Amino acid sequence: MIHVLVVHERNTRNVVDRISKIYLLLSAMTLQITYFAHGTTIDNQNHISSGRSDSPLSELGIQQSIDLQKQINVHDFDMVFCSDLQRSIDSAKLTFQDKVPIVVDNRLRECDY
Numbered sequence: 001m002i003h004v005l006v007v008h009e010r011n012t013r014n015v016v017d018r019i020s021k022i023y024l025l026l027s028a029m030t031l032q033i034t035y036f037a038h039g040t041t042i043d044n045q046n047h048i049s050s051g052r053s054d055s056p057l058s059e060l061g062i063q064q065s066i067d068l069q070k071q072i073n074v075h076d077f078d079m080v081f082c083s084d085l086q087r088s089i090d091s092a093k094l095t096f097q098d099k100v101p102i103v104v105d106n107r108l109r110e111c112d113y
Contacts, residue, residue: 051110080092
């Protein structure tokens with residue numbers, strides 16, 4: 001079984017559709033997908049919807065990403081996918097860097113609204 005993690009933007013539409021090519025490549029195998037949202041950003045704390053603006057992680061968001069390591073077994077994951085916005089990359093790296101390959105893909109960006 002392949003277990004991937006998608007660190008996605010909170011309002012991403014059709015995330016599964018966006019990674020369907022990967023699923024097709026692995027269709028002969030069992031695929032388990034787990035979703036985690038990026039850590040809290042400075043905009044989130046100020047009740048601002050960032051959209052595609054790249055608000056950095058707040059101190060809380062950094063701690064949330066570090067704490068996630070204690071809540072899951074990072075070695076259960078074979079691969080991590082995240083959007084190309086820095087908040088998602090930082091969240092993924094804080095939890096998984098040097099443990100699981102991280103794939104950055106702009107198709108996982110927050111919806112543009």
